[in-house]
């Protein structure tokens with residue numbers, strides 16, 4: 001495949017609960033991400049003043065422009081949550097300016113979320129979904145902040161309604177629709193459908209942005225998505241978990257750079273893993289920091305010779321020091337173990 005298209009297309013980090021916190025978003029910004037989205041934040045928890053929730057919506061200086069994603073199903077509560085983010089959290093976080101957008105989650109497929117009528121359950125409730133967007137857009141428009149909505153193709157293969165659903169949300173005030181080209185029933189397999197993203201792009205006025213998401217793991221994937229859908233931007237999810245540098249590679253490819261794929265080195269990966277471990281321990285304390293680092297470090301070191309044994313070991317590490325030693329030993333290992 002050639003390096004086309006050459007038009008500047010934003011490439012951002014998709015929201016991922018448990019992963020896209022401030023620490024990881026900063027790494028992705030350094031790796032070339034044009035924008036990021038926070039983990040999903042419960043509107044109910046914000047409104048009930050749960051003490052730990054506001055931290056999920058905070059940003060850090062140096063991050064790429066970042067949208068704050070909220071989930072819920074009650075229009076008034078969603079609007080209040082957006083106001084809390086914009087009026088209370090953002091003025092006092094490390095950035096102090098409004099986020100790039102408020103994003104509403106209408107795509108999460110997880111049972112616990114859809115059972116409560118949230119996430120992708122809203123794709124079966126288009127009237128309610130439009131009411132939510134209208135209520136939140138009153139809050140965001142009054143503060144000059146864009147309103148994004150993230151959706152799926154539909155609920156299941158018999159109800160693929162993304163184009164008309166997105167059109168109704170745009171009428172209600174959404175300024176960007178991000179489409180993950182799978183239904184709720186598909187969860188994360190089989191592969192994402194670019195056709196539905198194209199149909200959403202065709203259904204909306206050009207003034208409303210349509211961003212594509214699903215299975216982008218390289219510059220070629222991103223170029224294919226843009227070519228097949230006409231989307232205005234691309235989001236990368238799982239492929240960034242082990243490779244926060246992927247954004248720079250994709251953008252290089254899209255801008256017709258040298259098209260050489262620059263893979264991060266073992267030192268880059270283990271350096272990022274150590275940084276994540278130390279920052280999580282500093283922010284959350286050693287116990288939580290070590291526990292939360294396990295899966296996340298697992299993604300970053302995957303593929304390095306000896307990483308299977310290291311992943312096994314970090315799952316049993318209790319202290320930050322033990323964890324660090326496993327990673328530095330992996331760095332010192334040369335040629336031992338299989339490539340994984």
Ligand SMILES: Cc1cc2nc3c(=O)[nH]c(=O)nc-3n(C[C@H](O)[C@H](O)[C@H](O)COP(=O)(O)O)c2cc1C
Pocket residue numbers: 014015016017018019038039040069105106107108150180213214215216235236237238239
């Ligand atoms: C662990 C994990 C957590 C996720 N959390 C969220 C979330 O909080 N909000 C959301 O809209 N999507 C969430 N998603 C979906 C992703 O944003 C994205 O739509 C999906 O992974 C498809 O993109 P990909 O193929 O590039 O990974 C999550 C996905 C994963 C794997």
